[in-house]
Amino acid sequence: MAIWELRWFDFQAATVYVKYIKVLLKEETVKKVFLGALVIMLLLPAMVFAEVKAYEVVDVKDGGSIKGKIKSSGPVKDPVLEIKKDENVCGKSAPANMYIISGANEVKNVIVAVEDVAKGKAIPKTDTVIDNQKCEFVPIVAVAYVGDKYIIKNSDPIFHNTSLGILLGEGKKRTVYNLALPNKDQVIEKPVKVAGLQIVQCDAHAWMRAFVYASKSPYAAVTNDKGDFEIKDLLPGKYKVKIWHEGFGETIKDVEVKAGQATALDHTFTKK
Amino acid sequence: MLKIYPIIAVIGLFLSIVAVLRKSPFFNFAGLLIFIYGLLKSAEYIMPALPAQVILMYMAMCVFSLFIYFSIQEETFKAFLEPMRAVLADDNKKFLRLIIVFAALPLFAGYLTYVKVKPTYNPPVSARIVHPEPPSQMDFKGKTMNVLGLENPLRKDTANFAKYVEEGKKIYYQNCFFCHGDDLDGKGHMADAFNPVPLPFRGTDTIAQLPESFVFWRVSKGWRGLPAGSGPWNSAMPSFEDFLTEEEVWKVIMFIYESTGNKPRSW
Amino acid sequence: MRILIAVLLAMCFPVLGYGAENAAGNPEGKKIYDGWCAQCHGYKGDADSFTKDVSLPKPRDFTFGSFKFRSTPSGDPPTSEDLTKVIRNGNPGTSMPPWSRFSDAEVKAIVEHVKSFAPDTFAMEAKPIKIGTPPKASKELIEKGKAEFKAAKCVDCHGNAGRGNGEKGWQDDFKTDWGYGIAPADYTHGWELRNGSSLEDIYRTISVGLSGTPMTSYMDSLSDDKRWALAHFIKSLQLTRQLGLALKVKKTDNLPSKPNDPAWEKVDYMDLPIGGQLMFDTRDFTPVITNVRVRGLYTTKELAILLQWTDKKPNDGSDGKPTDSIRIQFPVKKHEATELPYFFMGTNKAPVNLWQWKASDMDKVFASVAKGHENVEPMEKSDATAMASYDDGLYSVVFKKELKSAKDDPVFEIGKFIPFSITAYDGRNGEENIRGAISAWYYLMMEPPTPLKVYVFPPVISLGVLIVGIGLHKKLRKNKRG
């Protein structure tokens, strides 16, 4: 740097310093800062408590449960995916498995989750497996529990990457994990940290998708072939239950759980 | 950056001082030359570097003059020649002679000749006039304006000053920042592609020295309005009268002054 | 306990006001952010801003909480240092410049403010991964990296030569978290790797991925040494960019037969940085091609100019979008002194000669004479020819023309600096006519063969000096004896 470019005295910086010094020298400010520090010190333990408050494990005796069946108003045709890549492994086309609806219009793969549960039983130690099989995620819809693990597998001889993201709507998401599985039988374990409904994708094979509901509480379930689900051992009280399906969308229902009883919760989706 | 030339100068000075103490004019001569060379080259740390040709000229002059100086008195001259004579003739300097006289000097001379005879080609330099002379009149979308004494009508409306600047900001970032930079420093992401490089607005060299009317002329007319000496054929500055209204041009001008902390020249 | 806190709170009410202001808002940060960041990232941090339509890549939306450039494992938020680094160094190849003007305190305040847009994300703990000492580069290591490049399937997206032309990188829904399309990086253009081009930068990117994009994290799937090997290999792909004003064109006996002939690689080259056409409507604010490499050779009869540039997805115009194309421009007349035609398409007074090659007609030259961008007339006859190839993301187009020139042809004189400029079109980006990436005037100079004197004079002078030295030596010896 040439000498004349050197600013021997940086005016901009100097004005800021002077401002700071002026503020500092004011008596009130000194007092404020001092007291502020004191308050922060006192509040610190409280803040720590506030963080932990998330989910409180208690012994649940005589809890109630929610049980029900999710149905569709009619049969919906499952779309067929056109596959243009890695055809030797993935095949030329595959069913999307989006609408798996039985003859009785019972819908599989619907997530039913009780939201914002403050207290309840301990979280089960079940890790959630996401397997890349023939260019498809298995399972397509799953529930994971915060604190447990994802076990992400690649059973194909080709590259997959598994990208989890919180769904933000309109094709947007917030990445949670994006992990590479370049080779067959590669397994990656990752802790379930971020709660919420997440989409699982493979950027290399854009048609691949799955959904995981990462739950902070143990109270979440996926419907089976018959559209049935059951959520057990809830403390009595009023809850909001979220019912979500990839194709049909989401509804939220208020449910009151009574001690020792099974509350029925049925829902019928209508394809728009 | 390692400041090597002052070090060279100091080494030269040291060598010549030692040579003076040990009464060896030849090394005094060599030391002084090194010192002067270092000094001339060091100039680049405090001003634009001296052109190579001028340095060459000065050095040639110094060699000539210093040689003359050391040959004034007989004893000095003898002492001056002694090292050279010794290298050329003394028996105990055989090795040195082999290296210097029979190898290094001929090779060096050959190299210098090579450098000199090797054809070099330099592309034409396009000189740039940073502030070309504005015309007295210009035409803005068919409206004739006197450039000299043109005033920014929006400046009078002091109540809406902040609003205009903000609108100017939007115009700037939709039309100008590609070249003139996010920070108005002339280093926009497309700046590299163009030659001459876009001008920065920061600092005191560009818009700070200009009245707003000049900037208005440059923004509205762009390359088309440049006089021949300023190389309109190279300029990528668009004629913004094609894209902006008169008021928008004034707004963007207000923004570039305001955001760089410069004041338009008013005299 | 709660009561105690409440009492305390009440006691320090004025204090709390001060403290809260400091913690949440960071007014200093907001002020600078609004002044110098909001034009692109939006006053609300949502990238709904002035430049959202005129910049590519688009400015980052902070409210999503996805951050590409991190030193933390996939899924974790970036550290404050990561954000600081982006502000300080900018992102090469984007419109995010390095901000050197702000003090460290000011940057810290900006970082605080940016974090406040995605409180959820930044509530998580962020711990940078450990980057050990990199192994020294060696041929074997690079070979290993090359093998790994295939094994880890990097080729799938980035292509065999790392130009970002991999098949999987070009599906239509290859998208980011923000829902925009994105293209895999071109490793050969080291100067525009967003996350930096140093070995460590590459290693870090491989390890943690770029959140929000398909670039995935390999930290769990590849061992450390493999990642270093990969980084070395990728680093070795980077081109050495040679910027300059004039291209020296050497004489040869035979021109290489093909545009992708390896013989071309030994020829001197010059890189032309190119930018969008901004002077005339419709302007191109978001060009994709940023660099064209030029080489030249000439024989006694012909001049050949090779233009090479990366196009990650070739486009011959068959899908409704314009075709990929490149155009070279010369002044029609011999230019005198430093006056030239206008560097884009000339003017009425000073016309230019254009040779355009299009991917839709691989071996054809569309020659025309332009007197300004609105006044282009195709030439009836031009003996300029073209040959082209597309290999692994790289277009190579050779223009050839006989040295003698007819009317309206450029004048090619040996030993003279002949001005030329380039316009490159990426059809996929919708570029055609006057929308395209353009270069300034550059020169090419057909170097006359080295004159004989270069080989004769130096040895003669050397010998002369030697003889003088020996003569002096002899003479002084004689004097000494005598």
Add this chain to the structure above:
Amino acid sequence: MSDVSVKKGLAKGLIKLTVLLGIGFIFLLLLGKILPAPTEDGYRLFPVIGSRVWVWIIAQLHLNFAAFVLGVPIFAVSMEYLSWRRKDDRLDRIAYDFTKLFTLAYTITASIGTVLLISLPLLYPKFIDHMMRILGPTWWLYIAFMYVEVIVCYYYYYSWHKMKDKKGAHVAIGGLLNIMGTIMLLITSAWVGYMTTPGGVSETGELVNRWQAVKTFMWIPLSLHRLVANVVFGAGIAAAYAAYRFIASETDEDRAYYDWMGYTSAMISIGFSLLLPGVGYLLGVEIYSFNEQMGIQLMGGFFAWLWVMQAILIGAILMFVNYYLWISLNKMPGGERYFKYVKFLFIIMLLGYAVWLTPHSVALSLDEARKMGTYHPVLGNLGVMAAKNTAVVITYLATFLSFAIFKMSNKESVVSWVKLGNALRGLIVVGSSVIMLAIGVYSYMVTSSVRVKVLSPIQFGIFFLAIIALFILDAKMFKGAKIIGEPRWGKMPERSQYALIGITVTFTWLMGMMGYMRSGGRQYWHVYGIMKDTSVDAFLPTHGYAAVITSIVTVIFYALMGFLFYGIMKLEKKGGQGGAKA
């Protein structure tokens, strides 16, 4: 040689001249017939090197010799006059030596003149036609004067020993010789003056007034400039001759004599060269008043860089002169006391030289131009006239001080006011330097016309005042001074003589270069504004090309000079007359 009578000598001279002229005319007639007719434009082409280069070389050589035969007589006659008044034989011997030189040189001059006489009309018939039409009579006048001059010259030479007792008359003849020479100079200057700044003709080139055509703007200033330059040049050649003889001498006596001769000639040369900027200034003023355009073209346009070249050359000359003076301190008893001042003078010279050769706008590499523009922000200030003038007056002053030191080095003042005198001397030197510097700095702040028309003359005026004051002061201080010892003439190292040679060669080269510049001022005109040069050589060649031609001419000139010197030495050996009085 001594036996040749005056009559015989005269006859020899006249016959030579007539024969040469005759040969010239015969060749002209014959070749005019034999050679193919000139082109439509009125040119013939000289084979291989082209007409311009041929005429350039011949004309420049002729000019050099002419300068020699015009300049040396002035010098010789003044020497003879001094020897006559002072009764100093040494001076007489110098004068005679020179007379010998220029008498012999006449033949060469005339021979080359003949070649030129043949070449010009043959190669440029149309142009010479025009010149003859306008200035024809002066040409006959010129031939007439040539005869008179030859007569006077040969008479002067051959009657040297015969008229030993009538020195006054002999000196008068010498005076006449110089008058003749000056008249011839005036005639030739009129030709060149007409070509550059024509007058007395209509716009189409018809003669209106012949006297006006002779009495052009350039005539008198150019003649003056040439006259002074000729003296400088003649004395320089004399110094070179002395140096040559010094080196070739075998006895101490000879060496002492030639050392003294070299010193005297060199000092006269340098003394007169101080006048050159003045007369050059006059010439410049006249050119400007004839045509501003031409003046600017010469000073700042195409030729701007030649002034840098000139600066390098004059700087070299001054360095050589100072070097010679400093080295001369060796031979002065008591000279060693003054070596300590040489250091300071050297530094001043060096700095002045540096300023003087700093160009205003620098030829740059591309990178440099990008970094700093055309002018260097600091060096650019040293490149302008304000700095150059200041540097030149200060280096001149330093040179004068070197001379003063040399003069007083073997003396010790005995006057009572030594201290006051020394203080006064210091005051004059420092004071005038400070004033000159101040004016130099002030020059930056005024317009160019004030600088050129007011400040520069003041600077030079102060310089002359200062040296005159110093001269008078020294004369007073060293009146009847105690002399430590006589100068040990001949006790000079050989290299000092190379300095003398260097001065003269540089001066010759400078003359050649200035000739190119003067002639280039006409640009593509034979007669500026009247007659266009439409030949293939109408363009101005590059400076490098001109430099090479100038070098070639200079080398040829010195080769011929060498033969001349050699011939004289041979003659001396044969006859012994005029040689060292062993």
Add this chain to the structure above:
Amino acid sequence: MKGGAIKLFLVVVGINIFFAYIGLYFLPQSQSLPPKTIKIEKGIPQDELIAVGESIIFGKGQCMVCHPMKPETGMRAPAIATIGAEMVKSAKERNMPVEAYVFEALVNPSSYIQKGFENMMPPVHKPPTSLTEGELIAVSAFLQSKGSNITINYPDSVPVLQEEITKEAKKGGSG
């Protein structure tokens, strides 16, 4: 001492080679070519006329010797960049048509001197500059393009020009 003579001659040759070297390698090497005659055809488009005028200003006319492009302190003659507007102003002051004023300024420059300048300009239609009628008109058009409307063209403006030339010639005859 024959060696002395040879040595001396070598010194002379050496000095000359040195000077030639300086001339060749230290000084900028450019030739000054005589100007070419420029053909101006009837009905030449305005922008071409201006371009020709410009080339004359920088070349054959040698105007740049005295006239600077931009106004600067201590300039010898009015600056080209603003000359068109200046001429309009002066013509108004002297109450004469602009065209006539422009031509007069070229062929009869001493008849009116701008304030602050000296009378030094030669009439450019005469030798040594000797611009032709067409060239004079081209120059005039170029000068007008520097800050005023261009009213001069070829060959319509020839009569006005010729009138000024005759005026100048008459003045020359009487004075």
